[in-house]
Amino acid sequence: MIQVNNLHKSFGEEEILKGINTQFYQGKTNLIIGQSGAGKTVFLKCLLGLFEPTEGTIEYNGQAYSSLDAEKQRDLRQKMGMVFQGGALFDSMTIAENVMFPLKMFTKQKKGEMMNRVEEVLERVDLRNVNNKFPSEISGGMQKRVAIARAIVNKPEYLFCDEPNSGLDPKTAILIDNLIQEITKENDITTVINTHDMNSVLEIGENIVYLKNGNLAWNGSKDEIYKSEDESLTNFVYSSELFKKVRKAQLKGL
Amino acid sequence: MKYLHDIGEYFIMLKKVFGRMTKTSVLRGLIFKEIDDLIISSLGIVIFISFFIGGVVTIQTALNLNNPLIPKSLIAFTARQSIILEFSPTFISIIMAGKVGSNITSSIGTMRVMEQIDALEVMGINSANYLIFPKIIAMLFYPFVIAISMFVGIAGAYAAGVLGGFVAGEQFLNGLQNDFISFHLVYAFIKTFFFAIILATIPAYHGYYMKGGALEVGKASTTAFVWTSVVLILANYLLTQLLLS
Numbered sequence: 268m269i270q271v272n273n274l275h276k277s278f279g280e281e282e283i284l285k286g287i288n289t290q291f292y293q294g295k296t297n298l299i300i301g302q303s304g305a306g307k308t309v310f311l312k313c314l315l316g317l318f319e320p321t322e323g324t325i326e327y328n329g330q331a332y333s334s335l336d337a338e339k340q341r342d343l344r345q346k347m348g349m350v351f352q353g354g355a356l357f358d359s360m361t362i363a364e365n366v367m368f369p370l371k372m373f374t375k376q377k378k379g380e381m382m383n384r385v386e387e388v389l390e391r392v393d394l395r396n397v398n399n400k401f402p403s404e405i406s407g408g409m410q411k412r413v414a415i416a417r418a419i420v421n422k423p424e425y426l427f428c429d430e431p432n433s434g435l436d437p438k439t440a441i442l443i444d445n446l447i448q449e450i451t452k453e454n455d456i457t458t459v460i461n462t463h464d465m466n467s468v469l470e471i472g473e474n475i476v477y478l479k480n481g482n483l484a485w486n487g488s489k490d491e492i493y494k495s496e497d498e499s500l501t502n503f504v505y506s507s508e509l510f511k512k513v514r515k516a517q518l519k520g521l
Numbered sequence: 522m523k524y525l526h527d528i529g530e531y532f533i534m535l536k537k538v539f540g541r542m543t544k545t546s547v548l549r550g551l552i553f554k555e556i557d558d559l560i561i562s563s564l565g566i567v568i569f570i571s572f573f574i575g576g577v578v579t580i581q582t583a584l585n586l587n588n589p590l591i592p593k594s595l596i597a598f599t600a601r602q603s604i605i606l607e608f609s610p611t612f613i614s615i616i617m618a619g620k621v622g623s624n625i626t627s628s629i630g631t632m633r634v635m636e637q638i639d640a641l642e643v644m645g646i647n648s649a650n651y652l653i654f655p656k657i658i659a660m661l662f663y664p665f666v667i668a669i670s671m672f673v674g675i676a677g678a679y680a681a682g683v684l685g686g687f688v689a690g691e692q693f694l695n696g697l698q699n700d701f702i703s704f705h706l707v708y709a710f711i712k713t714f715f716f717a718i719i720l721a722t723i724p725a726y727h728g729y730y731m732k733g734g735a736l737e738v739g740k741a742s743t744t745a746f747v748w749t750s751v752v753l754i755l756a757n758y759l760l761t762q763l764l765l766s
Contacts, residue, residue: 315643317639317642317643340645341541342645343645344645347645349640349643349644351636351639351640352636355635355636355637355639355640357637358631358637368644369644371544371547372544372547
């Protein structure tokens with residue numbers, strides 16, 4: 268579980284995050300949503316330890332990141348997996364080498380053992396016969412799957428995803444969402460997804476954190492979201508005509 | 522103020538490069554790859570330029586020696602001194618700032634744009650060490666490139682001088698050995714060592730801290746070339762003043 272206490276983050280005079288208190292639960296898909304400029308990416312980068320909070324703490328299973336020494340912070344980071352928006356796969360490496368990378372860096376496994384694990388995770392994300400291809404030779408959806416495989420290959424305790432289905436067609440986007448949710452359940456990990464895809468919100472949002480202008484504006488599950496009377500949240504989530512109809516149907520209990 | 526900030530940031534980057542080390546077995550592979558990319562792949566252009574510039578220096582010297590009292594062996598002496606003292610260490614380094622420097626800036630800059638450096642950091646890897654340290658180690662082989670450049674440059678001088686009919690072979694070889702000061706070679710290789718560090722780190726700095734997209738990668742490469750050249754020229758002056766005056 269990740270506990271966020273009074274998190275502030277400023278760049279110069281500009282305060283991006285203005286005192287966020289929330290929790291991200293183990294075994295659940297936790298979503299951070301909000302309009303562009305709401306502070307989602309900065310929040311995610313604080314969770315990843317890429318940005319140091321100006322004030323406040325982030326606790327991972329009760330341990331505040333800022334209270335750990337550099338060595339322990341590194342150890343903690345090795346328990347994190349990250350799926351970047353663009354995949355962030357290493358262009359000069361094959362798919363197998365990309366997925367094997369965290370194992371090569373942090374374990375003492377032999378090449379055969381590492382290869383078995385690579386095959387296992389690639390199989391898990393439904394990718395076959397791509398081991399020797401380069402990232403540029405596969406589709407965007409496949410690249411996202413490889414990024415997920417790389418993020419989970421070292422059995423992380425925390426999985427972070429930045430817009431995991433951006434740029435994907437709706438069908439592939441749902442497949443990716445479901446894959447992330449299944450992996451979260453199977454491995455009982457704490458997954459945090461940064462998204463503004465409302466399909467994802469209504470499909471896999473077990474714990475949703477809604478940010479507005481750097482503040483936590485709402486927190487709840489996908490089943491609670493349509494009952495919310497927070498006007499900015501409902502305007503944001505149900506912005507299209509289709510989603511407005513979906514909300515009406517949800518309110519009617521259909 | 523911006524220049525002071527950049528200089529400070531450059532030294533912070535260097536501190537980070539020599540901070541927490543990447544796993545030795547991984548680092549070994551990266552170093553061999555960088556030796557291939559930065560050193561071996563540069564040999565062709567270095568040999569080509571050195572041979573012909575050596576030849577041109579010889580022809581120009583020969584054409585300017587009209588006085589019959591000046592021995593023809595001076596042609597070889599001049600070529601040797603020009604090539605060892607200045608052409609190979611400095612001129613080739615400026616060319617390498619374009620070739621190797623732009624390679625380093627664009628490869629690291631592209632990784633920054635594509636969030637690959639963030640990916641390394643998130644995994645708990647010291648990205649500066651992983652990306653830049655192997656390049657610095659690979660560039661420590663740069664003096665070998667310069668040694669080859671010196672040899673080929675003098676071979677080019679011999680070919681142009683002797684085969685072009687400007688000087689007899691024996692006179693050329695005599696001139697090549699006349700008043701040879703071995704410290705000049707030491708001076709040249711000390712310069713080359715410093716130039717290697719400059720060639721590896723300044724372009725790396727411009728790539729590592731770049732912001733923006735693909736267009737900015739191109740701009741960063743150009744800026745890196747300009748600043749690497751400026752620092753090379755200044756370092757050349759300072760080292761010459763310290764070592765030869």
